[in-house]
Amino acid sequence: MIFRLFLVIKSLWNRRFSTLLTISSLSISVALLIGVERVRQGARESFSGTISKTDLIVGGRGGSMQLLLYTVFRIGNATNNISFDTYKTIKNNSQVEWTIPYSLGDSHRSFRVVGTDENFYEHYRFRGDQILELHEGKAAQELFDVTLGSDVAVKLEYKLGQKITLTHGAVESPSAFAHKDKPFTIVGILKKTNTPIDKSVYITLQGMEAIHIGWQNGAPPQEDTGTTTQNLRKEDVKVDQITSFLVRAKSRIQVLNLQRSISNYEQEPLTAIIPGVAMSELWSTVEYAEIGLKVVSFFVIVVGLIGMLISLYTALEARRREMAILRSVGAGVPTIAMLLVAEAFVLSVTGCIFGVGIAYAALLLARPLVEAQIGVLLPLAALSSLEWIYLAGLIASALLLGLLPSWRAVKNSLADGLTLRM
Amino acid sequence: MIHVQNLTFQYTGSHHLTINIPSLNIEKGDQVLLRGASGCGKTTLLGLIAGILTPTSGKLQVLGRNMSELSTAQRDSLRGNHIGYIFQMLNLVPYLNVEQNIALSCHMGQKRMQRVGKDNLTKKIEKLANNLGLLSLLKQEVTRLSVGQQQRVAVARALLGNPELIIADEPTSALDTGNRESFLKLLFEQCETAGATLLFVSHDDSLQSLFRRNLALSQLNLAHSTFAEE
Ligand SMILES: Nc1ncnc2c1ncn2[C@@H]1O[C@H](COP(=O)(O)OP(=O)(O)OP(=O)(O)O)[C@@H](O)[C@H]1O
Ligand SMILES: [Mg+2]
Numbered sequence: 001m002i003f004r005l006f007l008v009i010k011s012l013w014n015r016r017f018s019t020l021l022t023i024s025s026l027s028i029s030v031a032l033l034i035g036v037e038r039v040r041q042g043a044r045e046s047f048s049g050t051i052s053k054t055d056l057i058v059g060g061r062g063g064s065m066q067l068l069l070y071t072v073f074r075i076g077n078a079t080n081n082i083s084f085d086t087y088k089t090i091k092n093n094s095q096v097e098w099t100i101p102y103s104l105g106d107s108h109r110s111f112r113v114v115g116t117d118e119n120f121y122e123h124y125r126f127r128g129d130q131i132l133e134l135h136e137g138k139a140a141q142e143l144f145d146v147t148l149g150s151d152v153a154v155k156l157e158y159k160l161g162q163k164i165t166l167t168h169g170a171v172e173s174p175s176a177f178a179h180k181d182k183p184f185t186i187v188g189i190l191k192k193t194n195t196p197i198d199k200s201v202y203i204t205l206q207g208m209e210a211i212h213i214g215w216q217n218g219a220p221p222q223e224d225t226g227t228t229t230q231n232l233r234k235e236d237v238k239v240d241q242i243t244s245f246l247v248r249a250k251s252r253i254q255v256l257n258l259q260r261s262i263s264n265y266e267q268e269p270l271t272a273i274i275p276g277v278a279m280s281e282l283w284s285t286v287e288y289a290e291i292g293l294k295v296v297s298f299f300v301i302v303v304g305l306i307g308m309l310i311s312l313y314t315a316l317e318a319r320r321r322e323m324a325i326l327r328s329v330g331a332g333v334p335t336i337a338m339l340l341v342a343e344a345f346v347l348s349v350t351g352c353i354f355g356v357g358i359a360y361a362a363l364l365l366a367r368p369l370v371e372a373q374i375g376v377l378l379p380l381a382a383l384s385s386l387e388w389i390y391l392a393g394l395i396a397s398a399l400l401l402g403l404l405p406s407w408r409a410v411k412n413s414l415a416d417g418l419t420l421r422m
Numbered sequence: 423m424i425h426v427q428n429l430t431f432q433y434t435g436s437h438h439l440t441i442n443i444p445s446l447n448i449e450k451g452d453q454v455l456l457r458g459a460s461g462c463g464k465t466t467l468l469g470l471i472a473g474i475l476t477p478t479s480g481k482l483q484v485l486g487r488n489m490s491e492l493s494t495a496q497r498d499s500l501r502g503n504h505i506g507y508i509f510q511m512l513n514l515v516p517y518l519n520v521e522q523n524i525a526l527s528c529h530m531g532q533k534r535m536q537r538v539g540k541d542n543l544t545k546k547i548e549k550l551a552n553n554l555g556l557l558s559l560l561k562q563e564v565t566r567l568s569v570g571q572q573q574r575v576a577v578a579r580a581l582l583g584n585p586e587l588i589i590a591d592e593p594t595s596a597l598d599t600g601n602r603e604s605f606l607k608l609l610f611e612q613c614e615t616a617g618a619t620l621l622f623v624s625h626d627d628s629l630q631s632l633f634r635r636n637l638a639l640s641q642l643n644l645a646h647s648t649f650a651e652e
Contacts, residue, residue: 328509
């Protein structure tokens, strides 16, 4: 048995150039398969990890997808706001553990401005149980304090203490109204989270309210209201409205109950969604891309296997003599067949080993880059059971394909008998 | 050792018999030269004796076994364990060195390995190589051997593990006269030491004088004569 394996390896080594090509084509296929799988996994994880520990997202009347998009991903706008009184009522509900209010609608150089309060810094969770941390400075607390998401600070090269002005509306346009009269001071910068959190700036609810004093129906005040940064105090600003808020229930069992009672809230029409459900609904819209990636990597594997088949097949003609010699020393048909299948086995296993090696090396190299560029954390974990199944499937297919040249070799050697053909 | 009675053989797809031998007997310890012109069926007969081909009809007994009654696997193991086969040329697996090529027969035939003993393998190979003048070449690549050396490696492989029957299919046709005789001398010597029966095939009539027993296949094989007369 060992000698037969030795024969197989010697024979492959004898054809080392074509062996090497076959192994590299197989290992590149394997590396691609694993790479695609990891990117898919990473994308999915970082997507679903954008928000965690939140049981409900509550907003005004409107679509649930819209609510998810503007609250979690900072895409699009709310059609309706919620009154602050409603927020306080739900916040004080006995089933509610914590809430995080969001007041949206303004922007700073295309980055969204989020009005929120200390609950955001305390309770917001992402990627399981990760909390928001400050890279430097502190959380926005005073009326005209602003804390930056990490990407904002990096992209705009902002430092603590700098003053910035906010723009009315979510998009930057020449006609957009800038709240020039009320500049904000950067007091803190958040650590990178690789979530949309990084792409926003955070002020207090009161700050958000303050820049809109005197506004009527979304239009700037006609004459000077006389309110300036100097004479406004946080205590004087009364928060009237927020856009949406996150809810953590005291127990998971109560979530559905709570959702029902919020949806049926009498004083005001509200929408309450369970983020997990809405997120997977959203993800399913991009599933075709996932399937596309899988199909591509599947075909790369097929091409790799066909390459192996070709190299085993083309070697057969040159090996007729070798087969006749083996037959003369007593090798039977099963031995000849086994040698060829074993070659396919050695090639595919080596291909898998190198492929996995290449995949991990590439992941290790690409990880920081991908994380920095698109915020997707590629998982470096050991091979998953799905990946093992892929590899086993590849080796099994290689063995099956190895039967073809081995059948051919047997036919040749039966025809040749003890005649040496050259 | 080999008993033939009314043996016929026809290749599938062929329209006439290639072998039709009413009677042929080779006894233990014989050193037989089987002569015949090219195409008269020498290699075919050897294939039958070695159990690569199956008789179409008649009786072929090799080492006391009736070849028609054996399964393919049994014939393969009979060949691997009890028969040493030497080809006309290019006997060696190109990617194995001299020693590995010699050892091939023992690795493929279990009984041969048992007879040698796994631990004695290297020693046995060295002894054979020494007798055949190959000792210094054991680790050599076979592609860098002369034709004569290659044929001697094939002899060593055929003899390793003391098979009862050595079959040689024109092993000297690529050698010059001088080499041919010294090669044959070595072969006889080694077969005698090992107590092996030798069946040697050639179309070269000049070898007749060197063998104790001579057979002309053209006379034995009726298929050939009828075919030739046509
Ligand atoms: N695999 C085969 N299928 C069909 N016919 C074959 C096959 N092998 C040989 N033959 C035919 O059988 C006959 C005998 O061939 P064989 O090889 O036994 O001759 P030989 O005596 O060994 O010749 P040589 O001295 O040239 O080696 C030839 O006519 C040949 O054409
Ligand atoms: Mg021949």
